[in-house]
Amino acid sequence: MTTLQDCQALDAQDPLRPLRALFQLPPHTIYLDGNSLGAMPVGAAARAAAVVTEEWGRDLIQSWNTAGWFSLPQRLGNRIAPLIGAGPDQTVVTDTTSINLYKVLTAALRMGQQDAPERRVLLSERSNFPTDLYIAEGLCKSLGYTLKLVEPEEIAGALNSELAVLMLTHVNYRTGAMHDMAAVTAAAHAAGALVVWDLAHSAGAVPVDLLGANADFAVGCCYKYLNGGPGAPAFLWVKPAHAERFWQPLSGWWGHAAPFAFTPDYQPAPGVNRYLCGTQPMVSLSLVGCGLEAFEAAQALGGMAALRKKSLALTDLFIALVEARCQGHGLGLATPRAHALRGSQVSLTRENAPGGSGAYAMVQALIARGVVGDFRAGDSGLHKDILRFGFTPLYIGFEDVWHAVEHLRQVLDSGEWREARFNQKHAVT
Amino acid sequence: MTTLQDCQALDAQDPLRPLRALFQLPPHTIYLDGNSLGAMPVGAAARAAAVVTEEWGRDLIQSWNTAGWFSLPQRLGNRIAPLIGAGPDQTVVTDTTSINLYKVLTAALRMGQQDAPERRVLLSERSNFPTDLYIAEGLCKSLGYTLKLVEPEEIAGALNSELAVLMLTHVNYRTGAMHDMAAVTAAAHAAGALVVWDLAHSAGAVPVDLLGANADFAVGCCYKYLNGGPGAPAFLWVKPAHAERFWQPLSGWWGHAAPFAFTPDYQPAPGVNRYLCGTQPMVSLSLVGCGLEAFEAAQALGGMAALRKKSLALTDLFIALVEARCQGHGLGLATPRAHALRGSQVSLTRENAPGGSGAYAMVQALIARGVVGDFRAGDSGLHKDILRFGFTPLYIGFEDVWHAVEHLRQVLDSGEWREARFNQKHAVT
Numbered sequence: 001m002t003t004l005q006d007c008q009a010l011d012a013q014d015p016l017r018p019l020r021a022l023f024q025l026p027p028h029t030i031y032l033d034g035n036s037l038g039a040m041p042v043g044a045a046a047r048a049a050a051v052v053t054e055e056w057g058r059d060l061i062q063s064w065n066t067a068g069w070f071s072l073p074q075r076l077g078n079r080i081a082p083l084i085g086a087g088p089d090q091t092v093v094t095d096t097t098s099i100n101l102y103k104v105l106t107a108a109l110r111m112g113q114q115d116a117p118e119r120r121v122l123l124s125e126r127s128n129f130p131t132d133l134y135i136a137e138g139l140c141k142s143l144g145y146t147l148k149l150v151e152p153e154e155i156a157g158a159l160n161s162e163l164a165v166l167m168l169t170h171v172n173y174r175t176g177a178m179h180d181m182a183a184v185t186a187a188a189h190a191a192g193a194l195v196v197w198d199l200a201h202s203a204g205a206v207p208v209d210l211l212g213a214n215a216d217f218a219v220g221c222c223y224k225y226l227n228g229g230p231g232a233p234a235f236l237w238v239k240p241a242h243a244e245r246f247w248q249p250l251s252g253w254w255g256h257a258a259p260f261a262f263t264p265d266y267q268p269a270p271g272v273n274r275y276l277c278g279t280q281p282m283v284s285l286s287l288v289g290c291g292l293e294a295f296e297a298a299q300a301l302g303g304m305a306a307l308r309k310k311s312l313a314l315t316d317l318f319i320a321l322v323e324a325r326c327q328g329h330g331l332g333l334a335t336p337r338a339h340a341l342r343g344s345q346v347s348l349t350r351e352n353a354p355g356g357s358g359a360y361a362m363v364q365a366l367i368a369r370g371v372v373g374d375f376r377a378g379d380s381g382l383h384k385d386i387l388r389f390g391f392t393p394l395y396i397g398f399e400d401v402w403h404a405v406e407h408l409r410q411v412l413d414s415g416e417w418r419e420a421r422f423n424q425k426h427a428v429t
Numbered sequence: 430m431t432t433l434q435d436c437q438a439l440d441a442q443d444p445l446r447p448l449r450a451l452f453q454l455p456p457h458t459i460y461l462d463g464n465s466l467g468a469m470p471v472g473a474a475a476r477a478a479a480v481v482t483e484e485w486g487r488d489l490i491q492s493w494n495t496a497g498w499f500s501l502p503q504r505l506g507n508r509i510a511p512l513i514g515a516g517p518d519q520t521v522v523t524d525t526t527s528i529n530l531y532k533v534l535t536a537a538l539r540m541g542q543q544d545a546p547e548r549r550v551l552l553s554e555r556s557n558f559p560t561d562l563y564i565a566e567g568l569c570k571s572l573g574y575t576l577k578l579v580e581p582e583e584i585a586g587a588l589n590s591e592l593a594v595l596m597l598t599h600v601n602y603r604t605g606a607m608h609d610m611a612a613v614t615a616a617a618h619a620a621g622a623l624v625v626w627d628l629a630h631s632a633g634a635v636p637v638d639l640l641g642a643n644a645d646f647a648v649g650c651c652y653k654y655l656n657g658g659p660g661a662p663a664f665l666w667v668k669p670a671h672a673e674r675f676w677q678p679l680s681g682w683w684g685h686a687a688p689f690a691f692t693p694d695y696q697p698a699p700g701v702n703r704y705l706c707g708t709q710p711m712v713s714l715s716l717v718g719c720g721l722e723a724f725e726a727a728q729a730l731g732g733m734a735a736l737r738k739k740s741l742a743l744t745d746l747f748i749a750l751v752e753a754r755c756q757g758h759g760l761g762l763a764t765p766r767a768h769a770l771r772g773s774q775v776s777l778t779r780e781n782a783p784g785g786s787g788a789y790a791m792v793q794a795l796i797a798r799g800v801v802g803d804f805r806a807g808d809s810g811l812h813k814d815i816l817r818f819g820f821t822p823l824y825i826g827f828e829d830v831w832h833a834v835e836h837l838r839q840v841l842d843s844g845e846w847r848e849a850r851f852n853q854k855h856a857v858t
Contacts, residue, residue, distance in 0.1 A: 026487050033490050040486035048477045048712060056659050057469035058455050060801065061462050065855045069659065096707030098681030099528060126693055131682035131707060134695040138680035149693060223708070230485050230498060230711035251567035252527030253560035262806065264555055264578060266563040278525030278560060279652070282659035283477060284710030372489065377691065426494045 001324055002317060007398035015301050016310055016393060022294045023227070023395040030400045030407075032373045035173075035201060035345045035390030038227030041290040051286045069282050073254075074273065076285070077235060079292045080226070083304060084199060084218065085209030086237050093288055094254075094276050097200055097221050097234040098131045103248035103275055104217035104236060105139055105167060108194045110246045112164035113143075116192060119164040123148050123155070123193075127383065129173045132198055136167055152177065155184070159191035166193050170208070171201035171343030174376050174386055176335040178206065178343045182213040189214065200224060203235070204295060205311065205344035205392075207304045210237055217242070225344065225392060227291030232284055236275050243271045252277035294394050310393035311344040314401055318346050318389065321405040329412040334386055344391050347376075349384040359385035364422035365411045371404045430753055431746060431831070439827035444730050445739055451723045452656070452824040459829045459836075461802045464602075464630060464774045464819025467656030470719040480715045498711050502683075503702065505714070506664060508721045509655070512733060513628060513647065514638030515666050522717055523683075523705050526629060526650050526663040527560045532677035532704055533646035533665060534568055534596060537623045539675045541593035542572075545621060548593035552577045552584070552622075556812060558602045561627055565596055581606065584613070588620035595622050599637070600630035600772030603805050603815055605764040607635065607772045611642040618643065629653060632664070633724060634740065634773035634821075636733045639666055646671070654773065654821060656720030661713055665704050672700045681706035723823050739822035740773040743830055747775050747818065750834040758841040763815055773820050776805075778813040788814035793851035794840045800833045 011017060023039045025031055031039055055063040063069055077091030084091070094100070105122075112119055122140055124133060126149040133149065140147040150158050152172075159166070166188045171178045181197065188195045199220030202208050204227075210218055218237040222228035247268050253259045254276035257267040268274035298307060319333060334347040350357040363375040366387075378385040389404070411417050440446060452468045454460055460468055484492040492498055506520030513520070523529070534551075541548055551569055553562060555578040562578070569576040579587050581601075588595070595617045600607045610626065617624045628649030631637050633656075639647055647666040651657035676697050682688045683705035686696040697703035727736060748762060763776035779786040792804040795816075807814040818833070840846050 024482075024486050026489065031489060037485075037490045039489065040481065044486070045478060045482045048481045049474060052469065052477045052658070052716070053453075053474050056466075057453050057473070060455065060460060060468065061466045061803065062796075063659065095524070095528065096681070096709075098683075098707030099524065099679060102679055128693075130685070130691045130693060133693050134680045134682060134685060137695045138676060138678055141676075142678060229481070230492065231708045231714070233710060234707075247567060247570075249567055249571060250528060250531055251563045252525070253563060254527075256559070256563060262559045263808075264557075264559060264562050266566045278527030278663075279660045280525075281662060281710040281713030283716060284713040285660070287481070287712060367491075374490065379692075 002321065004399065004402050007402040010398035014310065014397065016298065016306060017397065019294055019298055019301070020395045020397065022297060025395060028370045030371045030404050032371065032389040032391065032396070032404060034227070034392035035205070035224055035388070036374055037230060038224055038291060038392065039395055041227055041294060043293060044229065044287050044290045047286055047290050048283060051283050055282070072282070072285055073276055073280060076288050076292070079289070080203065080235050083208065083295060084203055084220070084237060085211050087211060087240070090240060090272055091235055091237045092272050092275055093222060093233050093235045093285065094280055095233060097198070097219050098135055099250065100219040100234050100236040101132055101135050101198065102139065103250055104196055104219060104238065105136060105165065106249045107242065107246045108165045108196055108217055109139065109143055109145060111242065112194060116164065119162055119192070120144070121146050121148050121162045122165050122167060123150065123158050123163055124167045125152055125155070125169070126150060127172060127174055128169050129198065129200065132167065132169060156187060159187055159193065161192065163191055163193040165196060167196040169198040169200060171206065173201055174334070174383070174388070175347050176343045176345040178341055180340065181208070181215065185213045185215055201343055201345070207308055215239065222288045222291065226288070227294065228288035229284060229291070232288050233280060236272070238272050238275065240271065248275050250277040254278060298394065307393045311391055312339050312342070314391040314393060314396060314398065315342060315344065315346050317398060317401050318391065318405065321402065322348065322408065325405055325409045326412055332384070334384070344393070346389050346391070348387040350387070352378055352384055357385035358417060359387050360425065361417040361422040362411055363387050365417040366407055368422070369407045369411070371407045431750065433828065433831050436827035436831040443739065443826065445727065445735060445822060446826065448723055448727055448730070449824045449826065451726060454824060458799045458801060459833050461800065461818040461820065461825070461833060463821035464634070464653055464817070465803055466659055467653055467720060467821065468824055470656055470723060472722060473658065473716050473719045476715055476719050477712060480712050484711070501711070501714055502705055502709060505717050505721070508718070508725070509632065509664050512632055512637065512724060513649070513666065514640050516640060516669070519669060519701055520664055520666045521701055521704055522651060522662050522664045522714065523709055524662060526627070526648050527564050528679070529648040529663050529665040530561055530564050530627065531568065532679055533625055533648060533667065534565060534594065535678045536671065536675045537594045537625055537646055538568065538572055538574060540671065541623060545593065548591055548621070549573070550575050550577050550591045551594050551596060552579065552587050552592055553596045554581055554584070554598070555579060556601060556603055557598050558627065558629065561596065561598060585616060588616055588622065590621065592620055592622040594625060596625040598627040598629060600635065602630055603763070603812065603817070604776050605772045605774040607770055609769065610637070610644065614642045614644050630772055630774070636737055644668065651717045651720065655717070656723065657717035658713060658720070661717050662709060665701070667701050667704065669700065677704050679706040683707060727823065736822045740820055741768050741771070743820040743822060743825060743827065744771060744773065744775050746827060746830050747820065747834065750831065751777065751837065754834055754838045755841055761813070763813070773822070775818050775820070777816040779816065781807055781813055786814035787846060788816050789854065790846040790851040791840055792816050794846040795836055797851070798836045798840070800836045
């Protein structure tokens, strides 16, 4: 069995270990929630201060030119491109994931309406991240489509002649299960449908190859594994062949071909630029660059391939240690064991029971010990309550994993999670 | 004629003068572009540092609870409410002005479709801010409406039985001309139409009374007169009686009745909360509060009424001094002289000519002297090139006005604006 000393040796040999110094982590904390909100890069405070006091306070409107505010969505998009297998000038950072999904989903449905108007189904997973489903539900209602939700294993059977668009999140936010992007895209294309991918839990977590997979549209989040700061603007990618087929519906001035001509009529900008809409929040947007610096530093150490290798080693170790040391407490594994089917998180289940599964209290007890994961509620049917742990190879080490499991073991063996203080729910869970 | 000494005396007597100390303005600069990007409140740098290093870096995901991130759109909305004549819990700060306009315009058109389906016209001003027109054009295209654009004096005659929605910007971004919100709203209602107001150049600049005017929907900008920082998230207001009639189309999880239940189906939140969509950029959003602190400080000094009185005195003085001291250079006045018809800016015109009006170069020459206004291009038809000067009574004084006009006089009398360096256009004008 792997010992604490083994883990320390793994950290000592880890070629990615220097990257940890690029992040400021709170003391006495093992932060396993980078899949929800990535940790702060050390350069973020200075960058925020520069944008606020110099670009805003000192240079004011001149910063549109001197600080390049207007082109920041494209410049950041080009820095994300290598992480998602996109070419240059195909990606922008703007607005939110939900809003970007609305844009690309509308474009995909309009393409479908033109090319195959008899196809009236938008297919997704029932356990997709809810906001994706809400956006899809609203669009289906207004455009006259049927939103069909299935379990992951039912997707292949639902790729039929009724299908217009398949919308999936590459790595599931609850379970960490990962789709085979190339295979699923090929199967959907073979069935005559377009595919929209949400990379919220993939970008910066696993290698992604949008062009290689021949994907149609993608959106993703910059504040999880990309460490861009709380609520950082999101990214959007469109396959070049699709980019100019339609206006996206949020036809604002930043997506205009000549935004400073101030003409009364809309002329969409070339390529992905038409997917921009209004003025972006420059302080938050600028911080996205700080998170990307860590990936640029990782490039010399093996890049996403090396990060993926370490991520799998971390999650393998966590699973093995939990199964060896935390037996007899009703925990199960929601995350697939096969590497090809797993993102960069591990989700443990606990049986739902009349008095509750206890998973929420276990997470709270761990947080009180400085091990920060999170809880996701199950439902009365298919899904159990989940204890969710994200492993960001940029700043999590093997010793962190060992201590996290040791704390979990102590929480379970001592029964301390049953204390009332760990059962009081917060507003946001 | 008003002298420099008179202006200094006016500043000395100005009860609002202490508010200037709440802003950090660059040295040797008279900043007359607060209508484009408001100046930086002195507290902004510390606030940004706290959000980045404490809320993000130290507290990480706990800040959803401990820093109240999730309720920030509503809390900021309630602080803007007194500036726009809104009641509590009717306003949210979120997304961008363009996106918020898309939400409320869709809601207004859907209400119209239900109540008066034969009305198929969306009316606006030809010289409305272009992004408003672009959003309207896209929506009209997709929902089957006709976008009719008229000059301001033609609006009254276009309020007829075909009209579904009248969409206007309260204060025109080019000319500074202000509509009578209550009268226009009443006339549109009498004609059976709904009214959507864009308050981008009104909020924090002139008193606004949305409830008193019986307005239907409003959106506005937080980075102009509200001094919320570059690209700060925008605000949105809905008349309570309308708020729950429809989903807005961007039905994301922040607008869900129970966002953390993670149910697969969308249930809109009560009231204006359903106009939220996705996760907001917390650093930029937090800075909106710094700008509002100045208005809260102004409350004890007479509030918006006192700010309006000073704003009119500043713009009156600017007009009088320009007309007295800058004669013979082909300048005209685009901004109405009548107080009731004017916002908080003054726009000077210059005749379009084959070699150009020179207005752009004049603005550049002024900027080189530290007097920051901006240029807005005319077109070959109705509109002349404009030199635009915003007067933010929070931090602009009477002596500033005197020096600004003196610099303008020198630029014109010396002819220095004809120098080549002032004629090189920047990417963003």
